[in-house]
Amino acid sequence: MDDHKDTGLAVIVVEDEDAIREEVCDYLSRHGFSVRGVADGGGLERMLQDAPADVIVLDLGLPHEDGIEIAKRLRRQRISIGIVVTTARSRVEDRILGYETGADVYLVKPVNYAELAAVIAALKRHRDQRPAADQGPAEMAWQLDLATWRLMTPTGAAMRLTRAEMKVMDLLSRTPGAPVMRHLIGRHMGKSDQLRDHRYVDQLVSRLRRKVITELGWEAPIGSAQGEGYFVPGSFHRLGEPTGPL
Template identity: 50%
Template sequence: MKEHPEKGGAFVIVAEDEHDLLVEVVSYLSDHGMTVRGVSDGPDFWLCFGEREPDIVVLDLGLGTEDGSNIAAAVRQRAPGVGIIMTTARSAVDDRIGGYEAGADIYLVKPVDLGELSAAIRALYRRHAETDASDNTQAPEWELDLLGWHLTGPDKRHISLTRAETQLLDCLTEAPGRPVSRFDIARHMGKSNQLASHRFVDQVVYRLRHKIETELDLEAPLGSAHNQGYFFARSVLRKS
């Protein structure tokens, strides 16, 4: 589905597998000043998400064969500042609790009134915009020294990197939060597009995660996107 023209408001991804409802929601939100992309399945969602990080995600819990809770949890890990509104026909308390535990900010039971959905998006957008404005005054959480082969954490302690680890981080930190395929990482590291090279990338990621977690006692900022590759999950300052 094509993106509606820029309108200066929130950028919203609507993930809904019922075609007519998807068209109705996208049209309504676009008419009310938002830039909206509509997707109907998980792969299209992540493709759209990778092209441009949204302000708000409106996510159907039962997205075809996809589990919306898993997508919500992955969004929350990858981009903590993105607002998540979950929509579903499941109204039981346990279902709502599961939605919030997966990372939803707001849980709406279908059929959803579009006026209420629009109001929820605007309220969540304002809240996250205020948080982002506050966060923008802070320094990046991590610092990567590409010449000295060092990675420094938020507490200013650092670890030494191998050449392979430095190349991996150089590739992932060019656009933090955006998944990079194993193929592109291997190519960046001077490896051929072979299964063995992809396994080499996995091994470097595993060793680096272990090094960060054991030497710095911090959660490694290296995320993985299903069937897409890896991404750097925090803000970072690159020094070269």
Template identity: 35%
Template sequence: MKDLENASLRVALLEDDAVLRERILSPRLRDHGFDVIGLGSAAALERLLLAGVPDIIVLDVGLPDADGFDLAQSLRSRFPAVGVVMLTGRESPHDKVRGLVDGADAYLTKPVELGLLAATLHSLARRLQAVMATDAFASPPGWRLAGGGWRLMAPCGQAVLLTRSERPLVRCLIQHAGQVVGRDALIATLTSNTFEFDTHRLDSLIHRLRRKVAAASAHPFPLSAVHGAGYVFAP
């Protein structure tokens, strides 16, 4: 496993302003120890991804051939373990919330202080390192979590990508395999405001999860409801 803190972080910098990208951001980030690859379009990023996925992608919203918000969402679904930082001139609260909801790990606005950008990338690298370490976490025989908990690996080897809501839920269930996990405990993995949470949402989430696993794998997800108590993962 690559040590993200001690090795040079491979950063893809997606910025269509060539002067800003090549004369300011890229050289300054290299001074901070990053291995920077400057890109001017989403198409160029796609070509890079075919050769290998960088550790972190820094992207603008206003790109010549793509919407940055849509791109962030696509990157998050396709590459759950990659770091995504949005760096844009759009600074409205609505845009910031949208960027983070769509999949960005951090949202910075231009003009950005280079020290802050570098610190954000280093901080994200530490979080990625901690997440990657959880790849070693193994569930009971036949089932395991990979990709920092973003992929559920079925006994047949098929990977099922998990959403932000499914990830903590599945981890909790697998960690307590063979034990009944109460509904309140599961809801607590989804929200800090358990009293206002619609309990039917939990049942809907589990129903969709079962269907997704069944569609992607020859093995049904071994999760059973225990009436009046909760759910049990029993492989």
């Protein structure tokens, strides 16, 4: 067995293929997680009644009830639980739907187990760092430093953005709280209005969301606007001035 420190995190893996479920559970157990496995949504509900969990690793292609519906119910009933979707559905439209229905992270199979373990740990760190209710919502303190190309969490952790990521965040943060349509983001990125360039925008946002969770342990402050565009919270802050063209 691997010599990994106990993380104290309770994880439930929902996967109907026995071999995959056992493999994921074994890997996560050897890396310090307390793991249980189940084959469908009904089993998940019974398992949660027996003992709570910090993170659910949820396959979408399940018998009896689709994983999308399970994610919706989990998010309604247990708003603070982490949801990591794993699926063979790789279309941009599927990933957008997954995020809009409650997933924190969307991983396309075959899943890299090391990345899965890192994502689970990051989700828990994010929830542990959330401020108390009387301190105001966490999203109020997100900041974008225009001079250094850094995105900063409410606790001051910072992440360097690439040029493409910075261009997206720069545009969204100019009108905080208001959605920016996908074709306008594409134009800002120097793309056309064609469908393939809309998909480029979706893929870029999806990668950025995952990068924020992996590097900072926070859910990215980027919301989806009815599948048509993206936005940042209304009081998202911009700092400084760009030192040159993006």
